[in-house]
Amino acid sequence: MAKKMLKRSTLCLLSMAMTGMSQGVWAESTSAVLPILKNSASADWCDANVQKLQQRISQLEKQTVQPQSAAAPVLAEWDQLMASFEDFAGPINLYSNVDPDAKLRKTADDCEVKINQLQTEIYQNPVLYQRIKNTKATDSIDQKYRQDILDAFEDTGVQLAPEKRARLKNILDELTKLSQQFSRNIRDNPEKLEFTPAELKGLPGSYISGLKKNDKGNYLLGFEYPEYQPFMELSERDDARKRYQTAFTRRGTEKNLTLLKQIIDLRYEQAQLFGQSSYADWALKKRMAKDPKTVNHFLADVHNVVAPLEQKEVEELRAFKAKSLKISLDQAEINRWNMAYWSEKLRKDKYQVDQEKLRDYFPTLAAQKWLFAISENLYGIQFKAAKVDAWQEEVEYYDVTDKKTGEVLGGLYMDKFPREGKYGHAAVWGVYGGSTLSKRKPISVLVTNFNRKGLNGDELETFVHEFGHALHGILSRTRYSGQSGTSVERDFVEAPSQMYEEWARRKETLSKVADYCDPACPRVDDALIQRLKSVHNYGRGLRYARQTLYAQYDMALHGADALKVQPMDVWEKMESATALGYVPTTEFPGQFGHLMGYQAGYYGYMWSEVLALDMLSAFGDNLNNPEVGQRYRQTILSQGSQKNAAQLVKDFLGREPDNKAFFSEITGQRVK
Structure with missing residues (x-):
């Protein structure tokens, strides 16, 4: 799942960072490692870094760019400025979520507010905007990057009247603080x-x-x-x-319901400043879907398919419960709190798959070695462990190199196990992007909360999914860091990871996990693969109906009636209309963390899956085909956002994408 993110993308990554402190600011290093903030982070330290960036901006303002000037040098200079900004901001965003020290996490949160204020000041600066506006790009990469930068300025209100621009700045500052508090109430409960x-x-x-x-x-x-x-x-x-x-x-506490209402009201006001009728209208114009009508139509199509399947699966669970307990069907009630229990019972009975027993097949360390190996084969890379300082002693670091040339492509941090105060789901943090122009290397930070001994089937898929995000950043080879890796459209960013999940389902890949077990573990065979496939197919009505509900709820909060919306009332009404209904006293919206980063964008998980399953078709019956893997690396992963997502997919498939594989998947009719 994707989680708290930087503004530029949906994930979090890091790149050639900084390892020391000099006069209160980052000191550059040739190592692809992250700074450790212990005993260094303070309000004064944060202010010193902000001030240094402000000085660079002031110097840039004094440099005149004449109309029709060549874009390349101006864009390169801009990218270097934003890379310096990223050097400072990226680790702060990570450490606010993973550092073991609660005081440091709070210091990082406070600094992040100042960072976002500075970012708003930059993109509301008419002098900086005009510098980019005065340029003329001569190739497609520069043309797109130039337009991306102009869009960022305009979306931050540089063209608004002064009083509206000032109000927008206040809104963005307040949204940062409220979103932080919302996430903190969940994370630090x-x-x-x-x-x-x-x-x-x-x-x-x-x-x-x-x-x-x-x-x-x-x-x-x-x-x-x-x-x-x-x-x-x-x-x-x-x-x-x-x-x-x-x-x-309710773990977000009732405070989060109040915060959520404040947040959606401010987002609505933000859209109004731009003359848009809703936040969804404002947010979607730069995504693949383009407008709320397209999203709502897509979600309605999915709902029409999965709602009957959801009802059918609930009835199947009721019948199984009645049979198991020897009670009447009328007495066999399936609720939110017992759905997972009876689903697991049914899976064991019908498919002989025990999720806990699967941990014997997928020991955590063996699963990691296996994932490294299949990625190395597919993309022609290598993972080389290196000893570096990190925010916690169990965190691992790996240089990622090109197998043919030996070139260091980037780095990977892995923070795998749960601890108090740590981000509670699974995510990849992207702090810096890579740049071929400045020889800047990307680094991915993969954060999970796994069982130390072994993974069940769902957790293995999660591991592979998040690893896909990490590789999307590390294998990026873009001219500018601002176009690196996961800077793609929000409704495409999940597609590479969703496609990679298939490697956690097929025998040609899963059977190899046992090769990396020490001590030995059982090998996945044809019979288990078939059972796992049946388990994967089982419950898809409930699963996709839930995803559709989340996405429709997200759109409802960010529609034209946002000011009239009470988040809990809307949720209760929408969940009550589902097969399992609403459970009184539950407060799902107050812990729905995706609303802090995927606002008017949760639909993107299924939208991306349409593209993921279509791209998967290129691998056919051989997921381990390095020729297709290399083509995918070059046409999708390495390109970042140098092209729009639709063109990336078309380049890889050699045709326009379609949704046939997706609807086959959600109805359980996919052959492979």
Whole structure:
């Protein structure tokens, strides 16, 4: 899943960063590693870096660019300025989410507010805007980058009247603060729920042994996914699952419902300043979908297909529950808090797939070595471990090199295991992009919260998905860092990762995991692959119906009636219309973190999947084909946003994309 992001893209990456401090500002290094902020981060330190950037901007303002000047040198100078900005801002965004020190995370959050204020000042500066406006680009890459920069200025209000421009600046500042607080309320929630040993019946000893107890001998569980998800799938106590699920949806606290309302109202006002009828109208004009009408039509088409499937699957679960408990069908109720439990029971009974047992097939370290190996084969690269300082002792770092030339392409950090105060999902942070012009190397930071011993099938897919984001950044070979990697349109950015998920499903790839197990682990065979395929197909109605609900809710919050909207009321109404209905006292919107980065964009997950499944067709029956992998690397991954996404896909496929594979997937009719 994608998560908190920088403004430029949906993820987070890093590049040739800085390793030391000099006179309160970043000191450049030739190493592709990140700065460590311990004992360095303070308000004064942050202000010094902001001031240094402001001085560079002042110098740039004094340099005149005549109309029709060649764009290349002006764009190069601009890109170097923004790379310096990124050197400072990128690590701050990462550390506010992953650093073990709560005080440092708060310092980083405070600094990020100042960084976003500076970014707004830059893109509202009419002198800087005119410098770019006066240029003339002579090739397609410069033409697109020039237009991308102008769009960024105009979207930040450089052409607005002074009073509107000032109001927009205030709105953007306030949105930064409110979004930070929304995310912090979820991430830093210290609440622990108390469960008796009886309430943990059904959970494996390996799970229970890792839990903390209180002085009464009861277990204390928080909201990290490695604790929450197995409990919801395996605990035999219905009342305990309901209590946990309700608390989980409320972990953002009621404060977040208030914050969310303030945020959507400010976004609506932002759109009004630009003469747009809704935030969705304003946000979508630079994405593949272009307008809310197209998005809503797409979501309606998906809903019409998956809603009957969702209802059918709920009825199947009810019948299975009735049979299992020897009760009447009328008594066999399926609810939000028991859906995962009965789904897991049905999967075990019908397909003989136990998600917990899959951890034996996919030990975490072996899965990582396997993922490195298949990526190396596919893209002609190598991962070379290196010892570097990091924000936490278990964080790993790898240089990524080209297998033929030996050139260092970029770097990869991996922060795999859960800890208190850390971002709770899985994400890739992009802090810096790469640039062939300035020989700037990209770095990806992959953040997960995995079980230390092994991964189940869903977690393996998540690992591969996020690794796809990391590679999208590392294998970028763009002229300008501003067009690097995941700077593509928001509704395309998930496509490379979604396509890569297939490598976690097919025998030709999965059977190789056992090659990297030490001690030995069971090898995936044809029978297990078939069962895993059946499990993947099972529940797709519930899964895609839920994704459609999230996307439609996101669009509802950002429509023309935003000022009249109460987020909780809208959610309750929309969820009540689904097959499982709404559970009283739950507060899903207050912990829906994607609204802080994917606003009017959650539909992009399914929109991207349309393209991902279409691109997958190019690999045919051989996912391990390095010739296709190299073509994909060159036409998609290396290009960043030097071309628009539609053209990238067309270049790779050799034709216009279509949605046939996607609708075959969501209806369970895909052959492969």
